[in-house]
Amino acid sequence: MTTRSLIKCPVRMASKPAAEDQSLGAGADPVAPDCEDRRVVPENIHDFFAASGGAAAALIGLLFVAISVAAERLARQEAQIHRIRAVAALTAFTNALTVSLFALIPGHKLGPAALVTACFGLVFIIAALMSLIRMHQVRRAVLRDALFLLALVITFVVQLLEGAEVLAQPGNSGAVNTIASLVIVCFLIGIARAWELIGGPSIGIAHEITALVREHHHGAGDPVDKEPS
Numbered sequence: 001m002t003t004r005s006l007i008k009c010p011v012r013m014a015s016k017p018a019a020e021d022q023s024l025g026a027g028a029d030p031v032a033p034d035c036e037d038r039r040v041v042p043e044n045i046h047d048f049f050a051a052s053g054g055a056a057a058a059l060i061g062l063l064f065v066a067i068s069v070a071a072e073r074l075a076r077q078e079a080q081i082h083r084i085r086a087v088a089a090l091t092a093f094t095n096a097l098t099v100s101l102f103a104l105i106p107g108h109k110l111g112p113a114a115l116v117t118a119c120f121g122l123v124f125i126i127a128a129l130m131s132l133i134r135m136h137q138v139r140r141a142v143l144r145d146a147l148f149l150l151a152l153v154i155t156f157v158v159q160l161l162e163g164a165e166v167l168a169q170p171g172n173s174g175a176v177n178t179i180a181s182l183v184i185v186c187f188l189i190g191i192a193r194a195w196e197l198i199g200g201p202s203i204g205i206a207h208e209i210t211a212l213v214r215e216h217h218h219g220a221g222d223p224v225d226k227e228p229s
Contacts, residue, residue, distance in 0.1 A: 110176065
């Protein structure tokens with residue numbers, strides 16, 4: 001797959017032989033082998049990174065609004081799980097924004113950006129788990145939050161590996177496509193965390209089935225009214 005390149009090459013000296021100029025005009029590639037400042041992002045997903053950068057910036061702004069609205073609830077001592085949800089959403093959106101913006105800069109910027117943001121994301125997850133343990137909030141009620149943290153761990157580990165691959169092989173479009181897919185995953189995780197942060201309703205099929213079973217057993221266990229004597 002071809003990659004979109006924006007190359008800045010040194011200007012040719014006027015003292016070059018005319019025969020060489022004619023060979024270049026005949027269709028030879030005039031690009032010098034030591035040219036720098038080239039894009040490593042495939043052209044077919046360049047526009048994706050431009051759109052995802054704008055979307056991530058907008059979502060971060062909306063998240064700040066949601067946090068300011070829920071500031072009183074987040075300030076409570078027992079609201080540590082809500083603070084973790086807020087930071088998790090911010091981390092996911094910031095990762096998507098950073099990767100998308102650096103992907104638009106000419107040069108080998110995507111690989112280092114993916115590596116650094118993945119490392120910061122993993123540090124946040126470790127801190128979040130330590131916070132839950134310190135607050136003695138590791139219980140069944142937060143299993144769903146632990147699953148989201150696990151999803152972030154997988155996302156950042158894969159991004160770390162793909163970022164290293166882009167650094168080693170800048171022309172590897174497969175690694176760039178994988179990083180683009182991880183940006184989408186970060187959007188989904190961040191939106192889910194933000195939705196729970198603002199207290200949005202959650203209707204899951206497992207929850208509804210469990211509620212129906214409990215109601216059925218409760219109705220079957222009611223005592224039958226005795227007939228009056």
